[in-house]
Amino acid sequence: QHIIQDKENYSSGNKISWIQLFSYRQTYAICGTRFISDWVWWFFLFWIPDFLSKTHGINLREVVLPLIVIYTVSSVGGIGGGWISSKFIKMGKSIDFARKTTILICAITVMPVMLVSKTPNLWLAVAFISMAAAAHQGWASNIFTIVSDIYPKQAVGTMTGLSGFAGAIGGALSASFVGLLLESTGSYFLIFLLAASVYLVNWGIIKIFIKEIKPIEI
Numbered sequence: 001q002h003i004i005q006d007k008e009n010y011s012s013g014n015k016i017s018w019i020q021l022f023s024y025r026q027t028y029a030i031c032g033t034r035f036i037s038d039w040v041w042w043f044f045l046f047w048i049p050d051f052l053s054k055t056h057g058i059n060l061r062e063v064v065l066p067l068i069v070i071y072t073v074s075s076v077g078g079i080g081g082g083w084i085s086s087k088f089i090k091m092g093k094s095i096d097f098a099r100k101t102t103i104l105i106c107a108i109t110v111m112p113v114m115l116v117s118k119t120p121n122l123w124l125a126v127a128f129i130s131m132a133a134a135a136h137q138g139w140a141s142n143i144f145t146i147v148s149d150i151y152p153k154q155a156v157g158t159m160t161g162l163s164g165f166a167g168a169i170g171g172a173l174s175a176s177f178v179g180l181l182l183e184s185t186g187s188y189f190l191i192f193l194l195a196a197s198v199y200l201v202n203w204g205i206i207k208i209f210i211k212e213i214k215p216i217e218i
Contacts, residue, residue: 016155016218018162024216026150027159029209030143031166033202037139038167039174040195044070044133047178051188056122066126070133077134081106081141095149096213100206102142107199109135114196117188132195139199146206149213 021027048070049063058066081102088098113132119125144160151159181191 016152016158018158020218021151021155021159021162024218025209026216027162029205030147030159030163033143033205034163034167035170037136037170037198037202039170039177040198041133041136041140042171042174043178043191043195044074044129044136046175047191048129051117052122052125055117055188056125058122066122069126070130073130074133074137077106078137078141080134081138082145084138085142085145099142099146099149099213100203103139103199103206104203106135106139106142107203109138110199111196114189114193116192135199139202146210146213150210150216152215152218155218 048067049060052058052063052066053060084105085098085102088101089095093101110132112128116125116128119128143163147159147163148156178191182188
């Protein structure tokens with residue numbers, strides 16, 4: 001009977017407002033993880049050239065190849081995150097296990113990036129950053145999928161936009177946040193340490209606030 005109710009809920013054409021979505025703790029979990037993690041991607045986009053220039057002495061022309069490597073690997077990570085999750089499901093694991101385990105794998109893969117500011121070798125630093133960028137994309141692909149796993153189809157677009165807005169706020173604040181940390185510490189170490197840690201925090205938030213990834217009734 002519960003499955004039938006879920007199917008009826010998903011096929012319902014009732015309009016769902018974004019305010020209504022805030023009555024579910026899953027909304028806070030997804031928006032919260034986007035807010036505290038999307039800034040890492042913006043950091044990789046805008047601050048890595050400055051980091052490589054200051055710590056490894058390479059100019060704007062020389063930084064092009066490392067950036068190509070980083071963003072190419074990150075694209076592979078987005079595909080890989082979806083592949084790992086799907087692989088678990090094909091192995092007979094539940095959707096809940098597949099998504100949460102893949103997110104944990106991504107969180108662990110990000111962690112070596114904390115060593116970047118202490119790494120004297122340029123290409124080792126690029127490798128760590130590339131892994132972190134790929135893991136972020138793998139994490140993001142699963143977050144988008146979790147939205148469609150949980151919310152009825154008429155709410156998926158609204159929820160995706162809402163979580164994207166939360167991520168955009170985090171990204172917009174990151175410029176000032178990173179700048180203040182650099183000004184106060186004179187080092188990228190703390191920034192990379194935070195970037196390495198937030199995905200484990202995300203996994204914890206999802207684990208606690210989304211007890212099981214399954215359709216909700218709205």
